Amino acid sequence: MIEVKNIKKEFGKHLVLKDVSVKVEDGQVVVILGPSGSGKTTLLRCINFLENADSGRLTIGDTEVDLKRAGKKEILNIRRKTAFVFQNYNLFANKTAIENVMEGLVTARRVPKAKAREQAEEALNWVGLSDRYDYYPAQLSGGQQQRVGIARAFVLDPEVILFDEPTSALDPELVGETLDIIKRVAEKGITMIVVTHEMSFAQDVADKVIFMDGGVVVEEGTPEAIFSNPREERTRQFLSRIISLDPNYSI
Amino acid sequence: MNFNLDHFKESLIYGLIYLPNTLRLVFIPLVIGLSLGTLIALVRVYKVPVIGSLLALFVTVYQGVPIVVALMIYNLIFMLKFNDLAAFLHLKSEVSDVNNIWVGIFALSLTSVCSISEAIRGALLSIDKGQNEAGDSVGLTKVQTIVRIIIPQMIPVAIPMLINNVVGLIKASSVVMAIGIVEIVAGATIPSSRTYAFFEGYAAAAMIYWAFTAVVEGLAQKLKKYTGKFRRNLYD
Amino acid sequence: MGKLFAWDRFYENIPKILPYLSVTFSIVVYATVFGVLLGMVIVLVQIKKIPGLSQLVKVYVSFMRGTPMLVQLMLVYYGIPALLDPVLGTKINREWGAVNFAYVTFILNQGAFLSAIFYSAITSIPYGQTEAGLSAGLTEFQTFYRIVLPQMVKTALPPFGSDLVGLFQNSSLVFLIGVTDIMGRAKTIGTATKHVLEAYVLVVIIYIVISLSVRLVFFRLNNKMNYGKEEIG
Numbered sequence: 001m002i003e004v005k006n007i008k009k010e011f012g013k014h015l016v017l018k019d020v021s022v023k024v025e026d027g028q029v030v031v032i033l034g035p036s037g038s039g040k041t042t043l044l045r046c047i048n049f050l051e052n053a054d055s056g057r058l059t060i061g062d063t064e065v066d067l068k069r070a071g072k073k074e075i076l077n078i079r080r081k082t083a084f085v086f087q088n089y090n091l092f093a094n095k096t097a098i099e100n101v102m103e104g105l106v107t108a109r110r111v112p113k114a115k116a117r118e119q120a121e122e123a124l125n126w127v128g129l130s131d132r133y134d135y136y137p138a139q140l141s142g143g144q145q146q147r148v149g150i151a152r153a154f155v156l157d158p159e160v161i162l163f164d165e166p167t168s169a170l171d172p173e174l175v176g177e178t179l180d181i182i183k184r185v186a187e188k189g190i191t192m193i194v195v196t197h198e199m200s201f202a203q204d205v206a207d208k209v210i211f212m213d214g215g216v217v218v219e220e221g222t223p224e225a226i227f228s229n230p231r232e233e234r235t236r237q238f239l240s241r242i243i244s245l246d247p248n249y250s251i
Numbered sequence: 252m253n254f255n256l257d258h259f260k261e262s263l264i265y266g267l268i269y270l271p272n273t274l275r276l277v278f279i280p281l282v283i284g285l286s287l288g289t290l291i292a293l294v295r296v297y298k299v300p301v302i303g304s305l306l307a308l309f310v311t312v313y314q315g316v317p318i319v320v321a322l323m324i325y326n327l328i329f330m331l332k333f334n335d336l337a338a339f340l341h342l343k344s345e346v347s348d349v350n351n352i353w354v355g356i357f358a359l360s361l362t363s364v365c366s367i368s369e370a371i372r373g374a375l376l377s378i379d380k381g382q383n384e385a386g387d388s389v390g391l392t393k394v395q396t397i398v399r400i401i402i403p404q405m406i407p408v409a410i411p412m413l414i415n416n417v418v419g420l421i422k423a424s425s426v427v428m429a430i431g432i433v434e435i436v437a438g439a440t441i442p443s444s445r446t447y448a449f450f451e452g453y454a455a456a457a458m459i460y461w462a463f464t465a466v467v468e469g470l471a472q473k474l475k476k477y478t479g480k481f482r483r484n485l486y487d
Numbered sequence: 488m489g490k491l492f493a494w495d496r497f498y499e500n501i502p503k504i505l506p507y508l509s510v511t512f513s514i515v516v517y518a519t520v521f522g523v524l525l526g527m528v529i530v531l532v533q534i535k536k537i538p539g540l541s542q543l544v545k546v547y548v549s550f551m552r553g554t555p556m557l558v559q560l561m562l563v564y565y566g567i568p569a570l571l572d573p574v575l576g577t578k579i580n581r582e583w584g585a586v587n588f589a590y591v592t593f594i595l596n597q598g599a600f601l602s603a604i605f606y607s608a609i610t611s612i613p614y615g616q617t618e619a620g621l622s623a624g625l626t627e628f629q630t631f632y633r634i635v636l637p638q639m640v641k642t643a644l645p646p647f648g649s650d651l652v653g654l655f656q657n658s659s660l661v662f663l664i665g666v667t668d669i670m671g672r673a674k675t676i677g678t679a680t681k682h683v684l685e686a687y688v689l690v691v692i693i694y695i696v697i698s699l700s701v702r703l704v705f706f707r708l709n710n711k712m713n714y715g716k717e718e719i720g
Contacts, residue, residue, distance in 0.1 A: 323687055324687045
């Protein structure tokens with residue numbers, strides 16, 4: 001179980017997260033929706049300590065930390081229980097696809113190299129990149145890079161994978177294949193928190209949808225509840241705007 | 252036109268005899284510059300409190316000091332104070348026993364630490380912040396991320412600037428003749444004080460330096476290809 | 488021998504040394520003004536690929552960048568009289584003051600260094616900018632002057648600033664051929680009074696002030712010419 005309680009975050013004078021609490025059960029897929037600037041990416045980054053929250057508590061499994069006061073050891077411990085998939089992939093530019101996937105295993109988790117290589121190959125095969133082991137990121141397309149990014153996260157067998165708009169930097173024709181891979185990750189029963197604009201993905205895969213706006217959780221519930229019967233006016237407005245823009249989406 | 256080829260050749264030989272001194276004046280400061288310079292750049296880029304700002308101030312101010320002026324000052328202090336220092340440390344050596352090439356190496360080292368730290372800082376700043384975050388996200392420690400991810404990516408970016416620094420260092424090493432150290436320039440003009448063929452002497456020195464810097468730049472091209480392999484793009 | 492450093496000697500040196508700053512500045516001004524002109528001529532030769540001449544300037548630039556300033560200074564100091572006097576029947580050897588050799592050296596040196604800065608600035612502007620200018624009905628000259636040049640200046644500004652800082656510092660070498668700039672003056676004070684450290688320290692402070700001012704000016708200029716781009720760092 002992952003629980004974030006009362007998280008607050010300010011950038012300068014701008015309050016990005018105003019007292020947000022989120023709870024995710026084991027094996028659940030939670031999709032966070034919301035307009036840009038709603039704080040959804042910041043929430044995700046705070047969970048992985050890529051940003052330092054101003055206050056709040058985080059529980060992952062049996063570990064509980066203070067988001068503001070966590071020490072180096074605690075942060076490293078949390079990061080080793082979580083994995084992050086970035087919007088712009090952030091593959092290590094000086095490492096090949098397979099080295100990218102092995103890095104966390106070998107360096108952070110002290111898995112022996114041969115074993116790590118085996119696991120990394122399996123992960124890359126699984127995302128359909130069995131022929132790209134020794135390619136550098138600069139030699140891969142965006143969709144391929146993001147699949148390496150997913151393999152890199154998945155191979156660590158984390159308690160939760162955090163996806164930060166994993167398809168929004170991709171060319172439209174590559175979005176589908178990447179979403180398919182993420183769906184397959186979900187089917188494995190891994191706990192996931194996904195920030196995305198892909199409504200059909202949310203509807204198909206999510207166990208729970210959270211709608212954020214202006215730094216607060218406006219509404220949360222099952223995809224059916226949120227999409228067909230939103231209670232809040234702000235949710236309704238957001239959904240109608242998105243749906244009118246998204247030709248793939250139909251209820 | 253007065254140009255005596257025999258004097259030129261003689262000067263060329265004399266200059267080459269003292270080439271090893273120039274090599275020492277370049278190589279030692281280069282090694283010191285690379286190690287301390289990288290350290291300073293990291294301290295500044297990762298914003299270590301207090302030390303980072305102090306080093307920034309030092310580098311900015313020291314880069315305003317011409318090497319020849321710094322050299323004259325260090326040499327002066329060395330000449331005046333070495334005997335006191337040796338006595339204080341109970342060393343049985345006097346200023347006349349010690350080769351002041353070390354003063355030259357000291358001055359060149361300080362300059363090279365500053366300029367190399369700036370080159371490396373620029374290269375570090377050019378690396379996408381996402382690389383640090385990616386390291387964090389797979390559970391690497393800060394040091395692991397720096398050593399395994401950031402520094403390997405910084406090297407190919409820094410190489411062109413570092414080559415400029417090496418070439419600059421080679422050229423700057425010539426100023427030590429101002430405190431009487433014999434290297435390429437002073438060496439090449441040893442025959443000139445007998446023959447008065449100073450023009451030929453300096454022309455010989457120039458040729459040696461020109462060849463030296465050309466070799467360095469040639470090697471740099473090869474090095475760049477080797478370290479930058481991950482930057483190669485299929486679509487180039 | 489007395490104290491190594493005394494503040495009263497330091498203060499006494501200020502009025503003795505500061506006037507010689509004019510020598511330092513005159514070298515820098517000559518080298519910059521004529522260096523810019525020479526640099527532009529070199530770039531023109533390179534871009535127009537004038538046969539023979541463009542190979543020649545390539546060797547020239549490479550020589551200037553690959554040899555120490557000090558050696559160049561000495562080459563000019565001994566070379567101009569040695570090469571010209573016998574041919575032209577002039578008496579440069581006796582008639583030229585040392586500072587003239589400094590002017591010549593620094594102009595030749597700056598011409599080469601500035602040409603490299605200008606050349607990479609020009610070639611960094613995408614050809615699309617020229618095409619856009621021409622397609623909007625501007626003449627070739629208008630396109631260069633109104634579109635390419637302003638962008639080029641922006642690119643060339645930071646390296647030009649560092650070059651200027653380097654030029655001030657390199658000018659301190661001229662005392663080695665007997666020019667009395669601030670450093671030369673500091674040395675003569677040392678010879679006369681046997682106390683030179685105070686003079687050297689003053690010279691260091693002057694150079695630091697100059698270097699920081701030049702950097703500040705170029706930093707401001709650079710920020711003024713952002714053309715809507717965010718500053719990095």
